[in-house]
Amino acid sequence: MAVDYTSDYWEHERISSQDTCDVITALKKIFVRWGIPVQVQSDNGPQFTSQQFVHFAKEWCFTHTTSSLHYPQSNGKVESAVKIAKRILRRCADPELALLEFRNTTTENMTTSPIERLLGRSTRSTLPSDAKVKLSRAEQLSSEEKRAKRQRTTTQCNKSSKNLSPLKIGEPVMLRDYRAHQRSWKEAQVHKTLSDRSYAVVCDGEMFRRNRRDLRPKLQVLDNNQPDPVRQPCEVAENMALQNRPLRVCREPAWLNDYDQS
Structure with a gap:
């Protein structure tokens, strides 16, 4: 699975195994179709941290960065694309046709589809459409629209998060x-x-x-x-002082006040 961060366009390739050689072959097919990206981000799987992949990045002239271990949120766009791809493959009788229509579908809160942002035009599909209208909409796409979408995503994510203080070397x-x-x-x-x-x-x-x-x-x-x-x-908690639990006070019930023990 490979995702373009600029256009939100993604592609998937079927591989026989998760070995570095098969992963590199699949990426080469995608790069041949759409060009070599400036930067490639991946998780810390062994196929991406091997010396063979380091040599591949150097030979094909792109920068390779990895996300944090056990933190899939830092590679969230790919995780979201994987979820959508699985849903299409499981529910659709013709996954290829469904994928074509999905790429031509306008993104929420935006005026263009992923394929329009990538190619500058829509691709022909089985659904009736006006190609000229879609082409003009793609030409009118502005960077402000993209920034507004990212800002909405950031605001939604920050509702349940907080900034953590940086750590010092040797701490x-x-x-x-x-x-x-x-x-x-x-x-x-x-x-x-x-x-x-x-x-x-x-x-x-x-x-x-x-x-x-x-x-x-x-x-x-x-x-x-x-x-x-x-x-x-x-x-251990960050920036929290130790607090002792208060002692429980035991009191006799009020109805025993009139009770004569003699």
């Missing part, structure tokens, strides 16, 4: 360990800043890459310069 943190069955937290140390929200950390002598969401500053309670052994890693 002790708690790392979410996805290798454990219960996803426990382990002590680690920030080694390098990779991007605004991605860090390289050292844990148990190994190097890991994690999104800021999976790293929490290590909160220590000092008692005679020693950390509190009662506090567990899963209880």
